Amino acid sequence: xxxxxxxxxxxxxxxxxxxxxxxxxxxxxxxxxxxxxxxxxxxxxxxxxxxxxxxxxxxxxxxxxxxxxxxxxxxxxxxxxxxxxxxxxxxxxxxxxxxxxxxxxxxxxxxxxxxxxxxxxxxxxxxxxxxxxxxxxxxxxxxxxxxxxxxxxxxxxxxxxxxxxxxxxxxxxxxxxxxxxxxxxxxxxxxxxxxxxxxxxxxxxxxxxxxxxxxxxxxxxxxxxxxxxxxxxxxxxxxxxxxxxxxxxxxxxxxxxxxxxxxxxxxxxxxxxxxxxxxxxxxxxxxxxxxxxxxxxxxxxxxxxxxxxxxxxx
Amino acid sequence: xxxxxxxxxxxxxxxxxxxxxxxxxxxxxxxxxxxxxxxxxxxxxxxxxxxxxxxxxxxxxxxxxxxxxxxxxxxxxxxxxxxxxxxxxxxxxxxxxxxxxxxxxxxxxxxxxxxxxxxxxxxxxxxxxxxxxxxxxxxxxxxxxxxxxxxxxxxxxxxxxxxxxxxxxxxxxxxxxxxxxxxxxxxxxxxxxxxxxxxxxxxxxxxxxxxxxxxxxxxxxxxxxxxxxxxxxxxxxxxxxxxxxxxxxxxxxxxxxx
Ligand SMILES: Cc1cc2nc3c(=O)[nH]c(=O)nc-3n(C[C@H](O)[C@H](O)[C@H](O)COP(=O)(O)OP(=O)(O)OC[C@H]3O[C@@H](n4cnc5c(N)ncnc54)[C@H](O)[C@@H]3O)c2cc1C
Ligand SMILES: Cc1cc2nc3c(=O)[nH]c(=O)nc-3n(C[C@H](O)[C@H](O)[C@H](O)COP(=O)(O)OP(=O)(O)OC[C@H]3O[C@@H](n4cnc5c(N)ncnc54)[C@H](O)[C@@H]3O)c2cc1C
Numbered sequence: 001x002x003x004x005x006x007x008x009x010x011x012x013x014x015x016x017x018x019x020x021x022x023x024x025x026x027x028x029x030x031x032x033x034x035x036x037x038x039x040x041x042x043x044x045x046x047x048x049x050x051x052x053x054x055x056x057x058x059x060x061x062x063x064x065x066x067x068x069x070x071x072x073x074x075x076x077x078x079x080x081x082x083x084x085x086x087x088x089x090x091x092x093x094x095x096x097x098x099x100x101x102x103x104x105x106x107x108x109x110x111x112x113x114x115x116x117x118x119x120x121x122x123x124x125x126x127x128x129x130x131x132x133x134x135x136x137x138x139x140x141x142x143x144x145x146x147x148x149x150x151x152x153x154x155x156x157x158x159x160x161x162x163x164x165x166x167x168x169x170x171x172x173x174x175x176x177x178x179x180x181x182x183x184x185x186x187x188x189x190x191x192x193x194x195x196x197x198x199x200x201x202x203x204x205x206x207x208x209x210x211x212x213x214x215x216x217x218x219x220x221x222x223x224x225x226x227x228x229x230x231x232x233x234x235x236x237x238x239x240x241x242x243x244x245x246x247x248x249x250x251x252x253x254x255x256x257x258x259x260x261x262x263x264x265x266x267x268x269x270x271x272x273x274x275x276x277x278x279x280x281x282x283x284x285x286x287x288x289x290x291x292x293x294x295x296x297x298x299x300x301x302x303x304x305x306x307x308x309x310x311x312x313x314x
Numbered sequence: 315x316x317x318x319x320x321x322x323x324x325x326x327x328x329x330x331x332x333x334x335x336x337x338x339x340x341x342x343x344x345x346x347x348x349x350x351x352x353x354x355x356x357x358x359x360x361x362x363x364x365x366x367x368x369x370x371x372x373x374x375x376x377x378x379x380x381x382x383x384x385x386x387x388x389x390x391x392x393x394x395x396x397x398x399x400x401x402x403x404x405x406x407x408x409x410x411x412x413x414x415x416x417x418x419x420x421x422x423x424x425x426x427x428x429x430x431x432x433x434x435x436x437x438x439x440x441x442x443x444x445x446x447x448x449x450x451x452x453x454x455x456x457x458x459x460x461x462x463x464x465x466x467x468x469x470x471x472x473x474x475x476x477x478x479x480x481x482x483x484x485x486x487x488x489x490x491x492x493x494x495x496x497x498x499x500x501x502x503x504x505x506x507x508x509x510x511x512x513x514x515x516x517x518x519x520x521x522x523x524x525x526x527x528x529x530x531x532x533x534x535x536x537x538x539x540x541x542x543x544x545x546x547x548x549x550x551x552x553x554x555x556x557x558x559x560x561x562x563x564x565x566x567x568x569x570x571x572x
Contacts, residue, residue, distance in 0.1 A: 066481065069454065093475040097457055100445040103410060109532035110409060112440050128535065130436045132331040133340065135535040143532040176454030178484045180470070185479030193476065197571075221572070239460075239495050240474050245327050245436055246351050246495065254571040265327045271541050275569045277561065278547070293564055294547040295557045305558035313562070313572060 017151035028119035068097035074172030108144030204259015208236035262287025352432025392503030405528030413446035
């Protein structure tokens with residue numbers, strides 16, 4: 001078996017989400033080749049640890065900036081010379097643009113958001129109905145698999161073996177879409193879909209400014225702040241922070257719900273978190289039924305007290 | 315100018331999922347079916363486009379069992395779509411087969427100026443059908459769109475990716491746009507709209523006319539499971555300070571997540 005992995009890296013290192021994919025591929029005994037795009041894609045420092053045979057880097061032309069179209073073209077070119085059975089990536093916005101197109105172009109099968117994965121023999125599961133249940137994924141034998149895995153779901157075990165792979169250059173073109181601007185965004189905190197700890201706020205916070213209490217709490221933990229739809233609809237926070245059936249589905253190690261009642265649509269998006277903490281003034285709030293630990297209390301008193309405790313951990 | 319809106323019918327978000335006896339799928343008894351929430355933004359955007367370009371013809375298109383999806387098309391037409399195409403299928407089609415059915419039907423109609431879809435469905439949630447359809451039609455796509463500015467054949471589209479980064483893309487028609495929440499505020503179907511919808515045409519195309527069958531689906535699902543029930547919630551008593559202290563202790567020593 002031969003596997004192509006699309007790498008995500010930051011500051012010259014492989015992201016954890018990518019290391020999860022490398023671990024899965026390594027465990028299967030497959031031959032591993034990799035591809036990465038953008039500035040620095042040819043200089044990832046920890047590539048040598050994973051037994052990668054060959055690395056393709058696309059750093060110039062249309063591949064210099066984010067371009068789902070050029071990435072698709074480039075990966076297609078790599079696959080033309082490397083006959084891979086499986087192509088793996090993390091379930092990111094860009095990969096969700098690229099992988100479905102590749103599946104069509106190469107007559108393969110595509111599935112996203114895997115939360116469990118083994119390659120030999122193939123076994124995978126994913127959430128369905130936005131987290132209300134899960135299902136096993138079956139793919140017909142002999143069909144090329146284009147698979148996206150949710151970050152933060154699989155274990156990482158770095159074999160620390162081998163040597164830095166041969167690096168080849170790949171190019172890709174974009175003729176239909178052009179990225180004209182990239183703005184904002186912070187690389188300081190992880191995205192909700194990658195975060196290990198999430199602190200979410202709901203209508204119980206009473207007003208937009210009070211989200212500061214949650215950011216203060218998140219800071220010492222390196223946590224990411226999320227929200228219920230109610231406060232997104234109120235315009236307190238952007239939709240990108242919404243957790244739930246019509247927001248992001250998340251599964252961190254620790255999810256702290258502050259002033260969130262626990263509506264079915266919210267639960268769908270976070271119920272597979274390892275540990276759930278609910279802080280709510282109403283002891284009958286449904287969120288407590290889904291939680292590991294519960295505090296009946298006023299978030300305006302609990303949040304500052306927790307912030308002090310979290311700071312003391314450092 | 316032909317505009318297509320791809321809509322999928324999904325279980326209402328209030329639905330409590332139950333599994334079939336063999337856990338091979340969900341038990342659909344009693345489910346209330348609605349238009350996929352992201353597809354409502356797609357419909358609204360298509361209608362707004364038509365309001366700005368009166369010569370445009372907006373066609374809602376869906377793949378699914380006729381007995382239920384007919385309603386989704388009626389709703390789309392009550393909101394303002396001109397007509398509909400119903401690709402009747404009771405088989406479970408994977409993303410590739412679904413996209414192939416949509417592509418073949420759109421080609422039969424002479425192609426599209428613009429296609430709107432949702433960024434994902436809230437049941438299957440693969441985020442696949444939009445980009446696959448665009449690939450089959452050999453047109454560009456931009457997904458997760460939260461803002462579209464139209465200027466002749468050029469579209470400027472904003473979308474948000476991981477970490478809150480806003481990307482702006484330029485594409486030319488024909489193109490496919492997959493909508494995210496925030497793109498617009500979907501209108502409700504008005505009473506006159508609902509009356510009018512009943513007279514609007516729904517063209518039915520069997521999947522066999524489009525070269526698509528369930529047997530060609532490479533992907534299937536089985537062994538459905540509901541989330542594991544959690545042990546009863548451990549309630550932490552005391553004043554705020556004591557509660558905070560005890561919670562951190564439990565998170566460290568018992569749950570080992572800090
Ligand atoms: C189609 C559709 C899709 C939806 N999708 C989503 C989704 O993706 N995500 C989502 O979250 N929701 C979604 N919803 C909305 C969902 O049904 C609920 O309305 C929403 O989750 C409620 O948000 P909330 O818990 O913040 O607010 P509320 O339900 O109003 O709860 C506020 C809670 O705060 C508590 N509280 C009040 N004061 C304090 C205090 N001082 N300290 C501590 N606690 C306090 C209250 O006891 C209460 O439990 C969707 C709804 C629909 C119809
Ligand atoms: C119970 C159940 C059984 C399923 N069985 C299978 C199976 O056997 N094999 C398999 O691979 N998948 C199956 N699916 C997943 C899914 O129904 C199909 O893959 C389907 O083709 C669309 O994928 P999606 O729901 O992930 O939509 P997405 O790709 O997430 O949808 C994105 C957008 O594409 C458009 N779109 C999607 N579907 C349609 C449609 N039917 N008509 C018109 N527009 C559409 C909409 O605009 C939508 O917003 C099943 C899903 C469920 C809930």
